[in-house]
Amino acid sequence: MAKRHLNPKLKAALEFGPVLGFFVAYLWLKDETFSISGADYAGFIVVTAGFIPVFLLAMAALWRLTGHLSRMQVMTAVLIVVFGGLSVWFNDPRFFKMKPTFIYLLFGGVLGLGLLRGQSWLKYVMEGVMPLSHEGWMILTRRLAIFFLGLAVLNEVIWRGFSEETWVYFKTFGLTAAIFGFFLLQGPLFRDHGFGGRRRAR
Numbered sequence: 788m789a790k791r792h793l794n795p796k797l798k799a800a801l802e803f804g805p806v807l808g809f810f811v812a813y814l815w816l817k818d819e820t821f822s823i824s825g826a827d828y829a830g831f832i833v834v835t836a837g838f839i840p841v842f843l844l845a846m847a848a849l850w851r852l853t854g855h856l857s858r859m860q861v862m863t864a865v866l867i868v869v870f871g872g873l874s875v876w877f878n879d880p881r882f883f884k885m886k887p888t889f890i891y892l893l894f895g896g897v898l899g900l901g902l903l904r905g906q907s908w909l910k911y912v913m914e915g916v917m918p919l920s921h922e923g924w925m926i927l928t929r930r931l932a933i934f935f936l937g938l939a940v941l942n943e944v945i946w947r948g949f950s951e952e953t954w955v956y957f958k959t960f961g962l963t964a965a966i967f968g969f970f971l972l973q974g975p976l977f978r979d980h981g982f983g984g985r986r987r988a989r
Contacts, residue, residue: 793853801849805842809834810959831880831951839871857912866890884946884954887962888939895935898928923980927973934969938962
């Protein structure tokens with residue numbers, strides 16, 4: 788299926804809508820307990836169970852409308868199904884809370900492996916979005932690999948050391964803001980190593 792352009796607002800709704808839906812549903816049901824087939828499930832588990840199919844439907848719609856899903860989106864979907872499913876199956880929220888840790892460890896590890904081979908695998912994913920020189924891609928990949936590993940550590944600190952509600956706020960807004968802030972701070976790199984850039988970023 789050929790890749791097609793999609794209205795940015797609709798694309799953002801499909802990508803971030805399920806996460807915001809999880810957040811709203813959690814605030815609504817966080818203090819509730821549900822008895823299902825003789826077992827008691829906290830609101831967090833019930834919301835997680837609902838989030839999985841909603842996220843998959845959003846990704847299916849995104850693929851249907853654009854004809855494309857990135858490798859990162861596919862891997863994220865797989866990990867959501869695996870860790871979300873484990874949380875629901877074992878009635879244990881810890882599995883779902885560990886999901887971001889594994890996602891960022893995986894992304895950081897993959898980028899690091901590419902760097903060890905002298906390659907920027909990030910370039911293959913984002914080259915059409917941000918045209919950079921080879922040196923620029925290597926610098927950005929190195930920074931992003933370190934950043935992802937840092938997010939993995941931060942997620943472990945938050946879910947293990949703080950309340951469940953704090954983690955939900957962190958997962959919904961903190962991680963998104965951190966990633967946005969990271970790319971915002973790369974402005975000098977994009978300027979210096981984009982097409983026409985002459986100076987080297989430090």
